[in-house]
Amino acid sequence: MDGDGLRLDMNGLDYLILALYFVTVLGVGFAARRAIRTSVDFFLSGRSLPAWVTGLAFVSANLGALEIIGMAANGAQYGVMTVHYYWIGAVPAMVFLGIVMMPFYYGSKVRSVPEYLRLRFNRPTHLLNALSFAVAQVLIAGVNLYALALVMQALLGWPLWTAVVVGAAIVLAYITIGGLSGAIYNEVLQFFVILAGLIPVTVIGLVKVGGVNGLMDSVRDSKLGEAGLHAWQDTGSTANPLGAQWLGIVFGLGFVLSFGYWTTNFAEVQRALSAKNMSAARRTPIIAAYPKLFIPLVTVIPGLVALVTVKGLGAESGDLQYNNAIPLLMRDLLPNGVLGVAVTGLLASFMAGMAANVSGFNTVFTYDIWQAYLRPGRSDEYYLRIGRWATVAAVVIGIGTAFIAAGFSNIMNYIQALFSLFNAPLFATFIIGMFWKRMSALAGFWSLLLGTLASLATYLLYKGGVIDFNSDLEESFWGAGIAFVTVAVVAAVLTPLTAAKRDEELRGLVYGMGGVDLKGDVLAGDAVWYRSPVLLGVIAVVLAALFYIPVF
Numbered sequence: 018m019d020g021d022g023l024r025l026d027m028n029g030l031d032y033l034i035l036a037l038y039f040v041t042v043l044g045v046g047f048a049a050r051r052a053i054r055t056s057v058d059f060f061l062s063g064r065s066l067p068a069w070v071t072g073l074a075f076v077s078a079n080l081g082a083l084e085i086i087g088m089a090a091n092g093a094q095y096g097v098m099t100v101h102y103y104w105i106g107a108v109p110a111m112v113f114l115g116i117v118m119m120p121f122y123y124g125s126k127v128r129s130v131p132e133y134l135r136l137r138f139n140r141p142t143h144l145l146n147a148l149s150f151a152v153a154q155v156l157i158a159g160v161n162l163y164a165l166a167l168v169m170q171a172l173l174g175w176p177l178w179t180a181v182v183v184g185a186a187i188v189l190a191y192i193t194i195g196g197l198s199g200a201i202y203n204e205v206l207q208f209f210v211i212l213a214g215l216i217p218v219t220v221i222g223l224v225k226v227g228g229v230n231g232l233m234d235s236v237r238d239s240k241l242g243e244a245g246l247h248a249w250q251d252t253g254s255t256a257n258p259l260g261a262q263w264l265g266i267v268f269g270l271g272f273v274l275s276f277g278y279w280t281t282n283f284a285e286v287q288r289a290l291s292a293k294n295m296s297a298a299r300r301t302p303i304i305a306a307y308p309k310l311f312i313p314l315v316t317v318i319p320g321l322v323a324l325v326t327v328k329g330l331g332a333e334s335g336d337l338q339y340n341n342a343i344p345l346l347m348r349d350l351l352p353n354g355v356l357g358v359a360v361t362g363l364l365a366s367f368m369a370g371m372a373a374n375v376s377g378f379n380t381v382f383t384y385d386i387w388q389a390y391l392r393p394g395r396s397d398e399y400y401l402r403i404g405r406w407a408t409v410a411a412v413v414i415g416i417g418t419a420f421i422a423a424g425f426s427n428i429m430n431y432i433q434a435l436f437s438l439f440n441a442p443l444f445a446t447f448i449i450g451m452f453w454k455r456m457s458a459l460a461g462f463w464s465l466l467l468g469t470l471a472s473l474a475t476y477l478l479y480k481g482g483v484i485d486f487n488s489d490l491e492e493s494f495w496g497a498g499i500a501f502v503t504v505a506v507v508a509a510v511l512t513p514l515t516a517a518k519r520d521e522e523l524r525g526l527v528y529g530m531g532g533v534d535l536k537g538d539v540l541a542g543d544a545v546w547y548r549s550p551v552l553l554g555v556i557a558v559v560l561a562a563l564f565y566i567p568v569f
Contacts, residue, residue, distance in 0.1 A: 068292060078370065093330055135389075146443060226325060276444050
């Protein structure tokens with residue numbers, strides 16, 4: 018089977034399914050508009066949504082280009098070791114967010130993650146984080162938009178520019194019209210559409226290679242060999258497909274990168290902040306952890322199927338790049354009708370990811386930059402209008418950054434580099450400030466700034482050939498770890514030299530200081546045992562550990 022030409026043989030039925038989806042998405046946006054009266058309605062859904070809605074939106078917001086295209090590419094390139102991104106690189110951090118950090122976010126009534134930093138530290142730290150977050154969101158929105166355009170170009174024959182503009186216009190329409198509710202309800206829809214698109218690829222792919230045993234035999238005969246079927250084997254050294262040691266996986270990915278992304282990335286946290294009460298907010302990321310446990314079945318397995326069925330996969334450029342693993346399988350395996358559902362699911366994933374970035378950007382830009390520093394004290398209607406214009410700006414800038422993403426053959430590597438630069442130092446500043454009440458405001462600012470610069474320096478030295486890593490992903494693990502250690506050292510050195518904040522200023526913001534009410538807004542039914550965030554979280558982490566046993 019060759020990889021020449023990605024163009025799919027779509028017929029009228031397939032296009033009809035695609036068109037129905039786009040109409041539905043816009044309809045959801047218009048339906049959500051009726052509930053928007055204030056800026057809190059637009060940016061945080063009026064803090065009114067049930068946990069199952071915010072939980073599915075939470076996981077769907079992450080099911081963007083990074084997840085579907087990037088993880089399938091990693092499955093083909095690195096094999097079963099890709100599951101680390103789920104079972105150690107996501108689930109524990111999602112549970113930690115729900116049990117430990119959401120009480121501080123939700124209880125302090127902050128409207129964004131940067132706003133928490135303003136209360137905990139000072140305005141310079143707040144502004145630094147708001148600006149870096151805004152830049153990160155438009156860069157990552159560009160990744161989702163580029164991947165969307167790439168698929169529409171390859172599968173449907175649309176020119177890249179046309180595909181970029183059409184994809185951007187649809188996301189722009191439903192967020193500008195429906196605000197965060199429009200994004201969240203569409204993300205719930207997109208979650209099911211994405212699965213409906215990926216499950217047939219996985220099932221038909223497995224049938225084609227002779228089931229699970231046939232796939233394992235084929236992987237053993239591939240360039241990955243036996244190592245492609247194990248998660249932890251040979252991680253005592255770097256002689257494994259990922260080129261990473263267990264310490265880099267556990268500390269760099271499992272702790273710094275993972276906790277940095279899931280606990281401080283406002284594009285995700287925003288979904289939990291829109292929940293109707295504290296219990297629902299805490300359960301949001303934990304409910305999302307359960308589908309996250311099983312997503313490798315529809316991303317990593319198709320990647321392995323592509324590795325063993327698509328000859329020449331892994332080229333530096335052209336149709337046979339790892340990024341095209343899923344589109345190539347769709348071309349080779351799916352009949353019409355099913356093909357329409359799969360293409361719709363793929364496009365839905367990019368739109369969900371981009372919508373999360375855009376809705377995060379418009380909130381932080383409006384509240385944390387425009388209102389806080391440029392035009393304070395205006396009316397609520399004024400900020401609502403600015404939020405809609407910020408949405409337009411984010412999409413327009415995202416169109417530009419889409420072409421930066423075009424320079425990377427594996428967009429997962431690009432995304433991980435962005436996470437190690439933006440998220441890792443932010444997480445370190447957060448977690449130290451949240452658990453160490455003595456950490457001063459000045460230490461918070463300099464820790465965040467120097468941690469970010471340390472990660473950037475590591476990346477630039479690696480790209481310049483000054484220091485050497487086995488892979489781009491190993492650089493991301495180390496960059497994240499170096500950023501974390503830099504933040505910790507700077508905080509430890511500066512804090513004793515600078516004044517601490519008063520205890521009353523830290524109440525509700527620092528662990529052990531009181532001021533967080535977990536029960537005040539509890540609803541009838543929240544007290545039942547199966548709604549306990551701690552119980553649900555412990556079960557999710559135990560399952561993540563058990564899932565490793567068959568592929569150890």
